[in-house]
Amino acid sequence: MPVLDPGRHRPRICQFWAHAMDDRSWGGPSPPAVAYVFADGRGTAEIARQLTGFSGILQVRRLCRLQSARPRSWRRNPARLLSRPRRRKFVEVYKTTQSPFAREVIERLQAVYAIEAEIRGSSAEQRLATRRTRSAPLMEALRTRLTAMVGQFLSQSKLAEAINYALNHWDGLTLFLRDGHVEVDSNTVERSMRPIAMGRRNSLFSSSEGDAESWAILASLLNTAKLHELDPQAYLTDVLERIVSGRTKSHQLHELLAWNWKAARRRTPQAAA
Incomplete structure (x- = not known):
């Protein structure tokens, strides 16, 4: 993700990291989602920071780099790292x-x-x-x-x-x-990377790190909405209207997550009319 850097003659190259999950392939209870994290680089220290406290299975494209990035917390909460065919x-x-x-x-x-x-x-x-x-x-x-x-x-x-x-x-x-929860490839996260690449070609760069962080948050909301087969524009328009108008209070923001928002619309069909 190119980011403008005052004083330089060219943008500084930063990164979007994609963390995605989708349990639908094995009938799991968790809703599909993707979260993008803006970072200065793609080194092992960065991914170690993002995964501190994580336990579970990581399906990654490059195993060797992550092997050396294991945070100390993984000694207590082991994370299994696997690469894909x-x-x-x-x-x-x-x-x-x-x-x-x-x-x-x-x-x-x-x-x-x-x-x-x-x-x-x-x-x-x-x-x-x-x-x-x-x-x-x-x-x-x-x-x-x-x-x-x-x-x-x-x-x-x-x-x-x-x-x-x-x-x-x-x-x-x-x-x-050996584990029925695991996918045979890393397409879950790779599919989530494509919209970012397309958007980057259209916009060329971000004007600042703050804008890039906002971009990552917005992309997380919209692409998670797509995973739930929602119209991203309709979803975001309604979410912003509810927040700005005060209809949804700060302690109710979880209700606006894509899967909860979709479930609420199903319970009240007239709301979608």
Whole structure:
């Protein structure tokens, strides 16, 4: 996120971090949401600060960097870090080289994704049972093939890089075979990053850090509303009107969260008329 910095001839490059969750794939009780955090950079100290006190599972794109960023609080409340199958790496290799082996890996992973599509929305227990029965053999066969082929390509090639990444992070890549709550990829958060990238291209930069922080808050509200299939403009217009008019008091602000707002509209259909 470029931010204007008085005295410099070019904007200062800052970051938006996206924290997203969506339990709908396993019928969980928590509503889907995304929160964006504005920060000066993307270093390990920054993510360690944001995750202080967190316990649970983090599905991330880059595992190694976060391994070294574990806050001390995680010693008391462990957080499991896992990276996702980097199908994209093999797709990129196939697009540029038409490698038959890259295509084979893609097709093997597509079979796993097809199973995930079938069980989406099932309980965590049902998903885990299906994964152990159907997906585990596919992943083990893939591991065998990757291990057999890793020495067949130049060590500095993109295909060798993709293979080594998968093998070196196999435990994290296959955690979904041991926990029905876990997704097979990190698309939940990656989908939440796209609107920010599009908005950045349209607006080019933020005028100050304060404006960037406001941008992050507004983006969190609007993109969470989209996750609940709400019209963002209608939602935000009503929320702001309720706050400004005093209809919703400060101790009632939780009622304006997207999922509570949507539930209230369902209970009173005439309010949406």
